Amino acid sequence: MSSAPNNDLVLRPFEGLPNEQDLVAMRQLIPAATITTATTAEHGGQRVTLATILPMNWPAIRRSDGSVVVGLQASVPGGDLSRAFGQAIVQALAEEPGSPVPAVELAADSPRLQDVLEVSGGLDIEVHDSFEFWVDPDADRTPEVEASLRESNDKIMPTAPVEGLEHAYWVDAGPKEHLRWVLDADEDRVIDAVARLHARRESGIAEGTKYVGSFRAEGMTIPVWDLPSGFGAEGVEEHAEAFRTRFLEALETTEPLSVLERRARGGIVARQVTLR
Template sequence: MAKKRPQTKAKRPQPSGARSDGGQIPVVGAREACPCGSGRRYKACHGRAAAHAATELVHRPFEGLNGKCDWVALRELVPAATAALTLREGLPEGVPSVTLATVLPMAWPALRRDDGSVLLGLQNDTASGDISRDLADTLLRALEAEPGTPVEARRAPADGPRLQDLLDPAAPLDPDVHSGFEFWVPDAEHASAEVTASLERANAAAIPTVKLTGVESAYWCETPEKNHLRWVMPHPEERLLDALARLHAAGQSSLGEGTRLVGSFRAHGLTVPVWDLPTGVGAEDIEKPAAAFAERLAEALAVTEPLTPEERRARGGLTNRQVTLS
């Protein structure tokens, strides 16, 4: 049995992170006595503030990245997609490419392939509360990993870099949406039976998804009962909801006959309006209506007058159907 630690005489607690001699409190075990001299365990004293800071949620982790709306879409909406990433400092020797992927086999955070290329998985749990910092930490470790090995998950250091520090801010994010997960393996036709079975299971669960070409960050998807358009928008939430309410009250919020704006959800600080579409309406059918809606929305966003009573009711209906994903 472990010996009980002697408790030091309680002293006046110092401000978080400070010591009576003006230095910084050293890092100790969570169950050890807090170095501030309070007599309490570190986890119940100064360690509590440190733990809270380490897990504080960053609500807009992709802010400042080129294509932030598509980052959100690939994180929350799209089953199978890849996008080439460009590093600020260029690629290290032996790394021919770095590719962002929605999800990787076994939910690996990253994979260093046999040829040295890196696949970075986006749809993973974040340990630190800052997806951008966790992804940057995973990417750095993947760049140094042995070829042919996956990278395990871990909590990123609190002072570590974020994606915004590692990626070239001028390089566009150009997602390539796939019908399946064959991008997992370089040569699917010669894959093992185990890998083939894994691919078949993943492909069977993937919802068919297509990125529209005429507007930015809008994704059509097909489900058994009806199709949908989910459109990640960069506008401030309150301003966007007002504009959607103006269009909804005026009967201009649909994307054509049989379509309906059904609400929106929040994801990583951005708002994502959602439309129900008839089963027979495909991605190509919605391109022109979406482009026309984008023009109407731009006009509505420019209006500064207060909402009318009818527009306020429309806004209330939209707000009541809003869901927060992250």
């Protein structure tokens, strides 16, 4: 029998995987998205779909054709998300086709995603406007399945990647629209960058937009901007190149903040919305 697993917290569980920032976005930001890949030869070379969420918040399911779908927003045990979802894949492969994995059972030898997935071809994300990917192509689409799918689709907040701003996502949250940008950067550096730009009145993406805060998730910092109603992903894309250039230049600046920038930083921190 395997000994108890190590529950130490891993701050960057997806580190070393291609598209780490989009995996974090799938865990934290995006309602419906998938990445299609496969397990390594050692684990059978079976097709795997990494998804945002599955019905019943299952960690994984084995489809009728033997492939596996993993729900990255599921609640899983332990301090290492990568190990938990690696174990979810192992458990799914041991199930009969058509069976879900209702809970992850960690062991000392549970593999991580980095050990299980074949990633030489990259991990390309596809954002969806429905949960149609839930439906097993080989299973019957009963009226109950169709009704559940419609109900879930009605709750999706429209979300789209922003062309020209890698790992950034526009979302229509109802009363407001937001831009959320997953950055491999320390949160203090991000706030410093915003302060440098704010001192020059350039911290927004465009007129009418406003930086409102940031949070950390799986080792990434995710700053958030409020957007005017109707701005849309297209509005962000229109200004993406100029905004990306000035923001990354500010982010890479290592000079101490000026008096004006420190004053701007103080105001940003005092007004910042807590998004943790």
